[in-house]
Amino acid sequence: MSLDTYLRILSTPVYTRSVLTTFQVSGMTVLTCMLLGTPFALVMASAGQRLASILLLVVMLPFWTALLVRTYALSVLLQRNGLVNSFLIDTGLVSEPLPLINNFFGTIVGMTHVMLPLFILPVYAAIKQIDHNIIRAAASLGASKLLTLRAVILPLAANGIFAGAVLVFVLSLGFYVTPAILGGGRVPMTSTRIEQNVSVLSDWPAASALGVLLLLSVGLVFLVTFLLRRSIKALGGSANV
Numbered sequence: 001m002s003l004d005t006y007l008r009i010l011s012t013p014v015y016t017r018s019v020l021t022t023f024q025v026s027g028m029t030v031l032t033c034m035l036l037g038t039p040f041a042l043v044m045a046s047a048g049q050r051l052a053s054i055l056l057l058v059v060m061l062p063f064w065t066a067l068l069v070r071t072y073a074l075s076v077l078l079q080r081n082g083l084v085n086s087f088l089i090d091t092g093l094v095s096e097p098l099p100l101i102n103n104f105f106g107t108i109v110g111m112t113h114v115m116l117p118l119f120i121l122p123v124y125a126a127i128k129q130i131d132h133n134i135i136r137a138a139a140s141l142g143a144s145k146l147l148t149l150r151a152v153i154l155p156l157a158a159n160g161i162f163a164g165a166v167l168v169f170v171l172s173l174g175f176y177v178t179p180a181i182l183g184g185g186r187v188p189m190t191s192t193r194i195e196q197n198v199s200v201l202s203d204w205p206a207a208s209a210l211g212v213l214l215l216l217s218v219g220l221v222f223l224v225t226f227l228l229r230r231s232i233k234a235l236g237g238s239a240n241v
Contacts (some may be wrong), residue, residue: 004209005205005208005209006213008210009209009210009213010205013042013148014085015193015206015210016192017186018189018190018210019190021187021189021215022173022189022190022191022214023173023217025107025108025172025179025189026172027167027169027174028108029108029111029115029168029169029172030119030165030169030172030180031110032108032112032167033112033115033116033119033164033165033168034161034164034165035114036112037116037119037120037123037164038123038154039160039162039236040055040120041054041120041123041124041127041157041160042127042149042153043123044056044059044120045068045124045128046128046129049191052140054164056124056153059117059120059121059124059128060117062113062114062117062201063117067114067177067178068113068177069213070113071110071114071177071178071181072181074106074109074110074113074182074225075181075182077108078100078101078106078109078182079100079101080099080201081097081098081099082100082101083099084098084100085097087182094098100139101184102182102183102184102186103183103184103187104183104186104187106181106182106183106184107178107179107183108180108186108241109182110178110179110181111172111175111178114175114178115171115172117164118164118168118171119164119165119167120166120198121164122160122161122163122167123157123161124160125160125162126156126157126158126159126160126163127153127156127157127160128157130153130157132153134147134152135148135152135153138152157169162225162229166221166222166225169221170218170221170222171241173190173214173217173218173221174190174191174214174218175189175191176189176192176195177181179191179192180195184241186217189210189222190213190214190216192211193208193210194210194211194214198208214230
């Protein structure tokens with residue numbers, strides 16, 4: 001029992017880079033899910049029952065297929081001669097294939113595809129719980145749709161957005177399959193570094209230390225989330241007073 005392995009990890013650029021990359025990928029995945037998932041959840045919540053059911057089916061549909069199958073399907077779509085590049089070239093939007101895979105972009109696309117339903121569901125549940133009388137009251141007071149969205153709907157749905165963001169971020173920290181396949185070994189996540197230490201380098205102490213650091217990172221995220229929520233509630237209570 002010593003801290004030598006942890007000191008070695010923290011002082012080695014390869015390991016520190018993997019930790020920073022893990023947080024970058026997780027943060028970008030959360031941001032992309034928020035930009036795509038929040039409007040989608042708003043459309044679901046405001047749509048009629050039939051359309052909302054269809055949209056909910058679209059959200060749940062990826063869960064019917066194994067993660068590995070979906071990831072390889074994305075690799076086929078995004079590769080140099082895949083459907084996406086073929087479409088862009090045929091329509092004249094680009095003159096040569098774009099590098100959509102084996103890089104940071106491909107990893108973010110794959111992670112967003114996996115995590116987006118997990119973000120949409122809590123946001124949709126939070127928006128559905130909003131009392132429509134509050135929205136009608138805002139409209140009767142002269143608020144435009146954009147102002148109602150910014151000043152009424154989004155603040156009331158903040159708990160769902162916050163919960164979805166934390167869920168996506170924490171799950172993204174330990175993701176392995178999607179970065180390993182779509183990143184092509186060029187996006188060194190902490191999970192892939194652990195696998196390499198075990199299967200290639202046989203460096204079990206380093207793999208164990210990385211696992212502990214990853215676990216501590218998740219715990220730190222939950223601690224910061226708890227403190228942030230408590231401070232927000234305290235500010236809200238003082239404002240009401």
